[in-house]
Amino acid sequence: MSGRFLANLLKYVELSAAEQEVVEGLVAQRRSLPAGAEVFREGEASSDCRLLLDGQAFRHKNLSDGRRQILSFHVPGDLLDLQRAFQGMEYSATTLTPCEIGLAPRTALLAAMGAHPKIAHGLWRLSLMESAIYREWMVGMGRRTAYARIAHLLCEQVTRLKTAGLMQGERARFPATQAHLADSLGLSVVHTNRVLQALRAEGLVELRGRELVVLDWKGLCAAGEFDSAYLNLGRRAA
Amino acid sequence: MSGRFLANLLKYVELSAAEQEVVEGLVAQRRSLPAGAEVFREGEASSDCRLLLDGQAFRHKNLSDGRRQILSFHVPGDLLDLQRAFQGMEYSATTLTPCEIGLAPRTALLAAMGAHPKIAHGLWRLSLMESAIYREWMVGMGRRTAYARIAHLLCEQVTRLKTAGLMQGERARFPATQAHLADSLGLSVVHTNRVLQALRAEGLVELRGRELVVLDWKGLCAAGEFDSAYLNLGRRAA
DNA sequence: CGAACAGTTGATCAGGATCAACTCGAGTGG
């Protein structure tokens, strides 16, 4: 019932068969959403946490004047609102592609965490990774040029898509538009467009239509000062 | 041994006397640091997590060219590197004032979390709050003007100082320099200085020497589009 | 008394925003 999520968790902790069953049992319902649909909205109350079982989505905050800041992009297996298990929700989530969403009752999650330290441990690691990504984005928005910021984001996305098994060689479906990139990086669409053209002209990446092609991975990493260490890839040991 | 930390935790969960004792027992050593001292450095290995028992400090990442991005400011009771209990360290921490640091062995922390779901619950909430603050900072750096960003940060700091009992009425010791503010907001020192002058001229806040005086709280909140909801103040219930 | 650091001021520069128009599909409906 929650395949991708369990798989994601297993990258960080070993779980016994019994524990794995508990995780499987967390998802009480499934729900399909089309692309561009709101998964949940800032301030909305709910007793369920949302698991992204399939598809891609993003979290964002909306400003009073209609602009928005995208906070993170998500791949299958991500927990969108663990937050909610403990306190109020202060951001929204929207799908980029058609998505399968799993609903896990917050009480079930809390119970599982209480009864199975290993499961809690895995969830910890997921949310610490999230924090690590936030920190990296802050460095970008605070101190990097648009050029480096965009290159860095693309590197991060490629890395995450790869570990989620969503890259075919050097290419991947990339559902985010230039407007999404702009909203995640604190840039205007126009400038984002121009920088993407520069990256293309330099033979580093191509991003056209909904497809991303990495032409020069090393060069792209250099352009974005990207070091994947913060993503703590596949380290199981604590 | 870990008074302020326990008090901080108790804002978020109720703990039995036994559980409180476990928390007290986490701090195996104490250490005093002068102002401006490095608490730990990016990449540095350690088997202990650092608790800020007294004083103020900040986390930051350093760039290759010597610039830095400040990630968060901390008050007594904050856990500086829970991160470390699970994975590698990718940021540094430095004191703003003389500090008392508590060392909690990572194994002890993990054991306490495994054995006492309530303690784990409290730690979760601390780190979720942290994430919430990160998100708010991202909105600021991505989408707010320097003016709103600075006002917002001051609002946030005032609120946190208040809950930490560090405000005397409308004033507080404020150890961060303009350079610190600039490094946390992604601005230059010069511009930070000018905006602070504007806020002063408008009668919103005064920040001189190491003292902060709030002159017009409502006005300051308006200038920073500040809404304290994301800080989840003192909500014990989950 | 002289560093050394924090804060301040002025002048100039530039990265990126904003505004406006236009292209290019991919639907969609008549």
Place this chain on the structure above:
DNA sequence: CCACTCGAGTTGATCCTGATCAACTGTTCG
């Protein structure tokens, strides 16, 4: 089948927020 729309991407021109550079003040502290 064509006209129409609508969203994404692109281009050019102009503007402005905030960066950078450089100098100077004031204060603290050894």
